[in-house]
Amino acid sequence: MSAIDDLPPLREVIRRHGLRAKKSLGQNFLLDLNLTARIARAAGPLAGVDVVEIGPGPGGLTRALLATGARRVIAVERDERAIAALEEIAARYPGRLEIVAGDALDFDPRPLLGGAPVRVVANLPYNVATALLVSWLTLEPWPPWYDRLVLMFQREVAERIVAGPGGKSYGRLSVLAGWRCEARILFDVAGSAFVPPPKVTSSLVSLVPRQAPLVCERRALERVTEAAFGQRRKMLRQSLKTLGTDPLALLELAGIEPTARAEEIPPEGFVALARALVAR
Ligand code: SAM
Numbered sequence: 001m002s003a004i005d006d007l008p009p010l011r012e013v014i015r016r017h018g019l020r021a022k023k024s025l026g027q028n029f030l031l032d033l034n035l036t037a038r039i040a041r042a043a044g045p046l047a048g049v050d051v052v053e054i055g056p057g058p059g060g061l062t063r064a065l066l067a068t069g070a071r072r073v074i075a076v077e078r079d080e081r082a083i084a085a086l087e088e089i090a091a092r093y094p095g096r097l098e099i100v101a102g103d104a105l106d107f108d109p110r111p112l113l114g115g116a117p118v119r120v121v122a123n124l125p126y127n128v129a130t131a132l133l134v135s136w137l138t139l140e141p142w143p144p145w146y147d148r149l150v151l152m153f154q155r156e157v158a159e160r161i162v163a164g165p166g167g168k169s170y171g172r173l174s175v176l177a178g179w180r181c182e183a184r185i186l187f188d189v190a191g192s193a194f195v196p197p198p199k200v201t202s203s204l205v206s207l208v209p210r211q212a213p214l215v216c217e218r219r220a221l222e223r224v225t226e227a228a229f230g231q232r233r234k235m236l237r238q239s240l241k242t243l244g245t246d247p248l249a250l251l252e253l254a255g256i257e258p259t260a261r262a263e264e265i266p267p268e269g270f271v272a273l274a275r276a277l278v279a280r
Helices: 010-016 033-042 060-067 080-092 129-137 155-162 172-180 218-230 236-243 247-254 267-279
Strands: 050-054 072-077 097-101 118-123 148-154 181-189 202-209
Touching: 010 080, 033 060, 033 118, 033 148, 033 181, 033 202, 050 060, 060 072, 060 080, 060 118, 072 080, 080 097, 129 148, 129 155, 129 172, 148 155, 148 181, 155 172, 155 181, 155 202, 172 181, 172 218, 172 267, 218 236, 218 267, 236 247, 247 267
Parallel strands: 050 072, 050 118, 072 097, 118 148
Antiparallel strands: 148 202, 181 202
């Protein structure tokens, strides 16, 4: 692919700014322009959209998002070494790249948003990827400030996010994601596409918020899924005993067979259990 912009190649950016990848920051960079463009396209169309990018690093995906036509990119990066590299991109796209130096786990984009649709697009640092996803899935009020999440995860995590009942990947994360979003895997990316290459394959996941998910208290949902999947091979009449209330009454209120096991229950069933827990 020919260059998408007139900025220097990413390898040169990395060398000039001393951006040797740090494991502690979950740094596995994408330097292939075809791939960053493919991710940006998969998140699109981006015209008129504000993108929140977590962990832009040397800025390969950031550049693809801007070149693909995002109205603005708000990029949150914890590695101070990357900020100067990102400032060069901001100079190339005046007024369209806002760099936030800090920890994405503490970042609330809402004060920076201006009424345009907002999408989160990121090749996430794997060490905080699940924590970030959970924070976005449990936002209040709902629907949230974003219209879609397009995120790279290790494939095993991606499979847990999109799993439905009945398999071994189905668990607490699947219930949370399925309760509030429609989630699917867009495509896989081989480890060899990253620098340095991780041992495992990654997957790009799309999560689109449900506009009217069943109402339920997040804390109660966490408690029932924790109890049920904590002993996933046991029947619910047994595993739910840890909730400190009569499991049979709870299951009856939720309309669920006492002999069922956690992995057979769809997200709606867990929502019903959470509501029953609050009602008791
Ligand atoms: N987006 C770049 C790419 O695709 O080449 C880099 C992706 S790399 C997997 C993850 C990035 O997240 C790194 O740049 C890392 O410094 C950054 N990062 C790690 N932890 C972070 C945190 N808590 N908040 C913000 N950025 C973080």
